Amino acid sequence: MEFDEQDLEGDVLAIAPKGRLNLVAAPALRSLIRDRVAAGRRRIALDLAEVQFLDSSGLGAIIGALKTAREAGGDVRLARAPEPVLLVLRLTKVDRILPVYPDAATAFRGE
Amino acid sequence: MRRFLLRLAILLALVLGANYIVWRWLASVNWDAWWIAVPLVIAETYSFLDTLFFGLTMWRMKQRGEPGPPLDATVDVFVATYNEPIPLVMATATAAREIRHPHRTWVLDDGNRPELREAAEAAGIGYLTRSANWADRPRHAKAGNVNNALFATEGEFLLILDADQVPDPEILTRTLGYFRDDKVALVQTPQYFGNVDAADVLGSQAPLFYGPIQQGKDGWNAAFFCGSNAVLRREALMQLGIAGYVDAVERSVRSTLRTAGTVVAKARRRARNLPERRALAAVAEGVRDAEAALRADAPLADVTWRFQQGVAKASRLLVAADVQEMQAALASLGASGQVVVEDDAPLDDDQLDLLASSDLSPIGAIESVRSLARSLDVIRSEEAEPLSPLATISVTEDMATAMQLHSHGWKSAYHHEILATGLAPEDLGTMIQQRLRWAQGTLQVLLRDNPLTKRGLSAGQRFMYFSTMWSYLSGFVALVYLAAPVIYLCFGVLPVEAWSFEFFVRFLPYFAANQLMFLLASRGIKSWRGQQYALTLFPVWIRACWSAAANVFFGRPLAFVVTPKERTGVARTPWRLVWPQLTAIVVLSVALVVGLARFAFGDADGTGVLVNVVWVAYDLAVLSIVFRAARYRGPEPKEE
Numbered sequence: 001m002e003f004d005e006q007d008l009e010g011d012v013l014a015i016a017p018k019g020r021l022n023l024v025a026a027p028a029l030r031s032l033i034r035d036r037v038a039a040g041r042r043r044i045a046l047d048l049a050e051v052q053f054l055d056s057s058g059l060g061a062i063i064g065a066l067k068t069a070r071e072a073g074g075d076v077r078l079a080r081a082p083e084p085v086l087l088v089l090r091l092t093k094v095d096r097i098l099p100v101y102p103d104a105a106t107a108f109r110g111e
Numbered sequence: 112m113r114r115f116l117l118r119l120a121i122l123l124a125l126v127l128g129a130n131y132i133v134w135r136w137l138a139s140v141n142w143d144a145w146w147i148a149v150p151l152v153i154a155e156t157y158s159f160l161d162t163l164f165f166g167l168t169m170w171r172m173k174q175r176g177e178p179g180p181p182l183d184a185t186v187d188v189f190v191a192t193y194n195e196p197i198p199l200v201m202a203t204a205t206a207a208r209e210i211r212h213p214h215r216t217w218v219l220d221d222g223n224r225p226e227l228r229e230a231a232e233a234a235g236i237g238y239l240t241r242s243a244n245w246a247d248r249p250r251h252a253k254a255g256n257v258n259n260a261l262f263a264t265e266g267e268f269l270l271i272l273d274a275d276q277v278p279d280p281e282i283l284t285r286t287l288g289y290f291r292d293d294k295v296a297l298v299q300t301p302q303y304f305g306n307v308d309a310a311d312v313l314g315s316q317a318p319l320f321y322g323p324i325q326q327g328k329d330g331w332n333a334a335f336f337c338g339s340n341a342v343l344r345r346e347a348l349m350q351l352g353i354a355g356y357v358d359a360v361e362r363s364v365r366s367t368l369r370t371a372g373t374v375v376a377k378a379r380r381r382a383r384n385l386p387e388r389r390a391l392a393a394v395a396e397g398v399r400d401a402e403a404a405l406r407a408d409a410p411l412a413d414v415t416w417r418f419q420q421g422v423a424k425a426s427r428l429l430v431a432a433d434v435q436e437m438q439a440a441l442a443s444l445g446a447s448g449q450v451v452v453e454d455d456a457p458l459d460d461d462q463l464d465l466l467a468s469s470d471l472s473p474i475g476a477i478e479s480v481r482s483l484a485r486s487l488d489v490i491r492s493e494e495a496e497p498l499s500p501l502a503t504i505s506v507t508e509d510m511a512t513a514m515q516l517h518s519h520g521w522k523s524a525y526h527h528e529i530l531a532t533g534l535a536p537e538d539l540g541t542m543i544q545q546r547l548r549w550a551q552g553t554l555q556v557l558l559r560d561n562p563l564t565k566r567g568l569s570a571g572q573r574f575m576y577f578s579t580m581w582s583y584l585s586g587f588v589a590l591v592y593l594a595a596p597v598i599y600l601c602f603g604v605l606p607v608e609a610w611s612f613e614f615f616v617r618f619l620p621y622f623a624a625n626q627l628m629f630l631l632a633s634r635g636i637k638s639w640r641g642q643q644y645a646l647t648l649f650p651v652w653i654r655a656c657w658s659a660a661a662n663v664f665f666g667r668p669l670a671f672v673v674t675p676k677e678r679t680g681v682a683r684t685p686w687r688l689v690w691p692q693l694t695a696i697v698v699l700s701v702a703l704v705v706g707l708a709r710f711a712f713g714d715a716d717g718t719g720v721l722v723n724v725v726w727v728a729y730d731l732a733v734l735s736i737v738f739r740a741a742r743y744r745g746p747e748p749k750e751e
Contacts, residue, residue, distance in 0.1 A: 026262075027263060055346060055349070060498050064496065067496075070489075092354070096411060098489075111420075
């Protein structure tokens, strides 16, 4: 799986996974975010617009990334989730914990 | 036909059993000797319910035939180890590498041994240890080890093997077919031990469990996960992990917020100065905001983030104010001649002591608020990983995990074919420790996640889990069964009205039907050793009950067996491990002699003595296994 990275205003790093965020991609996402947080990028917006499929392992990786970032004093915010991804978030009740922002640029607005 | 006969025998045993038990309660309890009569009738009722559960288990026994062709799927094979000898681990790992279906093999080394890493890598086998996250956090034994590996691997399915369980090359080809059903999350195969001879002195093989009982549970879609030799669906485990995460976060945020209000209120009452009051007022406002946000169903990541930012800001203000206060305080102390502070000089110990005692020390209350903020989060900071796919509520993570899977609507299958060969304990101490742990773990699950009330399980599944837990309560019952005949033979105290025709006409048919049911269910499997240990290990079951209760209710660590140390190569016979059983044997033997003597002197009733002598003789035959078990040192070397 490919990850597009983009620097946004306010020291926010936008990471956009492309394709299937599933059990194969999960370890890669985890280690990518671990590396970025270790390098001091603590505000990460996950742009999910190009994610075609999300399984529990992918979702697990997102939650793992959230822990990594928050333990370093930062945060992971989700943005632009397409309908199938929103459905997974609803079914797993993860939507009660993680909100989805309309876009990566506004995910950290006002912080 | 066979199934019909078995069901007939089950019905017969239950009807005759009910007939006997009802009569026992209503018409035969000797209330004059209630102190033994009532425990005995309760014990018999326990045994009747045991028969009921066994009958229920066997009612839908499912013998699955040939498995379907294997699914074309990616698989990770995990060989879990903690401290087993490296050659043993590597024997299993290399056999795992040779499994026929395409897969990746990993050694999960909780002992973090460089030599094992080297050996595994030299053999082309993956090697995993705990990630840095686990430092200073609960490790959750094998469940933690496997969970850690789950996050580092990516196969659709995983085969879990204990370090001693050498797999057959066909283990995956024979089991992956079951997963063609999308709802199947687990396929368990038997655990079989290669270092056990026909006598099986320590009762290690469990042919009844890895046979009729698992097949019976399977019939109710409740085949158990037994920790090793099982294939699991990653997606199912991850779903459990996520559901558990969402649950845990919701619970912790709600309960932390409840206490946060009280903690802050208390701190505010104790506030001693303006900056403190201001900071705590800000925190209190944060709590109110968070509560309101929670009521409005705001996402918890948001609620907790804002709360923490607020608390962090409040404590920064406070620390700044504290420093000012401290300087002022020091100045005033210096002025009064007790402490002389040089400009920019660090405070020495005496000065710090004075500061602390002069009631101007930085407050502790805000620290407790800060720790609240740490737990008012969505990352489960007390845990190494936010997700726990394998359950960690019990030392038998396998049973707890299977119950979670079933309660989430997943199916399991028991595949009755030996596809791995392991090593059983070769001495009594190790065996007792293993059984103690199983019992403790099972009872932890009962106390923490009772299957009778757990949401999402079917009635059949509830009974299948509960019946296994129920069987571990048998230690207390065994005490009664051992004591009752002794009390009769020695003191002539009757727990029943009489050993009369009325008794035999009800008891004997029940007993016979029970044996018939067992015979038909076990299909000729030798189960005498299992029966012996079910009674003989009564002290272990009792110990498991209190130590699991102490652990769950009072957080005490689980008890374990202290194995006698070997003396310079010569192993001592560990009689100390079985002193309750030896005591029981002595008491039973004495009772036998006393009873016969009393009969010879015409002091006792013939039928009563006969019944109780047979009873005691049975107990002695069962318990006699401890003599062989204590002296056991492993199987005889096989003849070539």
